[in-house]
Amino acid sequence: MNKVDYLRISLIDRCNFRCRYCIPDDAELQYLLTPELLSNEELLKLIREVFIPTGFRKFRLTGGEPLLRPNLVSLVEAIAQLPEVEDLSMTTNAFLLEKVAVDLYQAGLNRLNISLDSLNKETFDQIIGNYGKSRWDQTWRGILAAYDAGFNPLKLNVVVIPGVNDSEILDLTALTLDRNWHVRFIEFMPIGNGDLFDERAWIPSEELRQQIRERWGLTEGEIQGNGPADVFQIPGAKGTVGFISQMSECFCDRCNRMRLSADGWLRPCLLNEADQLDLKTALRTNISSEILQQKVQHLLDIKPEVNFKLREMGSDLGQYSRTMSQIGG
Ligand code: SAM
Ligand code: SF4
Numbered sequence: 001m002n003k004v005d006y007l008r009i010s011l012i013d014r015c016n017f018r019c020r021y022c023i024p025d026d027a028e029l030q031y032l033l034t035p036e037l038l039s040n041e042e043l044l045k046l047i048r049e050v051f052i053p054t055g056f057r058k059f060r061l062t063g064g065e066p067l068l069r070p071n072l073v074s075l076v077e078a079i080a081q082l083p084e085v086e087d088l089s090m091t092t093n094a095f096l097l098e099k100v101a102v103d104l105y106q107a108g109l110n111r112l113n114i115s116l117d118s119l120n121k122e123t124f125d126q127i128i129g130n131y132g133k134s135r136w137d138q139t140w141r142g143i144l145a146a147y148d149a150g151f152n153p154l155k156l157n158v159v160v161i162p163g164v165n166d167s168e169i170l171d172l173t174a175l176t177l178d179r180n181w182h183v184r185f186i187e188f189m190p191i192g193n194g195d196l197f198d199e200r201a202w203i204p205s206e207e208l209r210q211q212i213r214e215r216w217g218l219t220e221g222e223i224q225g226n227g228p229a230d231v232f233q234i235p236g237a238k239g240t241v242g243f244i245s246q247m248s249e250c251f252c253d254r255c256n257r258m259r260l261s262a263d264g265w266l267r268p269c270l271l272n273e274a275d276q277l278d279l280k281t282a283l284r285t286n287i288s289s290e291i292l293q294q295k296v297q298h299l300l301d302i303k304p305e306v307n308f309k310l311r312e313m314g315s316d317l318g319q320y321s322r323t324m325s326q327i328g329g
Helices: 040-051 072-080 101-107 121-128 136-149 166-173 205-216 279-284 289-306 310-319
Strands: 006-010 058-062 087-092 111-115 154-160 181-187 230-232 240-244 257-260 265-267
Touching: 006 040, 040 072, 040 279, 040 289, 058 072, 072 087, 072 101, 101 136, 111 136, 121 136, 136 154, 154 166, 166 181, 166 205, 181 205, 205 230, 205 240, 257 289, 265 279, 279 289
Parallel strands: 006 058, 006 257, 058 087, 087 111, 111 154, 154 181, 181 240
Antiparallel strands: 230 240, 257 265
């Protein structure tokens, strides 16, 4: 059985983008109010007294958009200073990154994953739901600032959407030729997005690999990372190309993670709401850390049986009520 030692922590459910694959066009989102979010103190207490004692060692900060979280740098610093924390990373859309990249690096953030779905400004704005001045340039400056600050390698996440950005696979892959960037193509998950779900809602990673193989050649999966991505490389390239294929190649059996929502719900699996734990209410009603450890341990014990198999859910996925930005992607 896989060791589960990785926690994805959503810091906030709000976002400054409205990516069409993440937030359906017609979604009326009810955002959490500040008192409903776990405070920095509560989060640190949970990490120190509950998650570390139950074996968690790797933490990823996400959202919504984590850069919208007030006092983010001091929170990062406090988590990074805990001696048991082996890896602290963040997933961001990079729009607000330029000014804060150096501070985050110096605060002890080890790694950054940045979402970048297109190199074409129009397509990018269309995907993120922006109808004003293009947001691509500022996002790109955020990416470069992160690389210059020392986030090396830098991971770029691309959600592949048929008919929208699938014509850019080779251009995005070419970013790995001269820089130590890891471009990762993610199969679109039609979660909460019933309208976008059809037979071709997602493109199997193997089709993308075939395109890249024909253009440059590709090592055959010799480089394996720790996470769900299958990692390949163009011969001679500085960076790598990864594929996260949760739709075509279910990797639930090697899942090593749980998710904590911004309002303190711990989920054993991305889509499993039935077994989630309300840690915020427990904290606020002074349930002891020992009891919380037992509850988390129970969730760890049952996780293999309660992992959802995305592929098997079929079109039920589209009816799923929460968006990725709310769950904490
Ligand atoms: N706002 C940050 C960002 O976009 O990087 C962090 C949160 S976002 C929910 C985390 C990741 O989830 C992003 O890489 C995004 O592309 C991915 N994501 C969101 N909705 C998705 C979907 N329906 N299918 C696949 N990936 C999705
Ligand atoms: Fe896009 Fe991330 Fe915001 Fe979702 S949370 S809308 S993926 S930027």
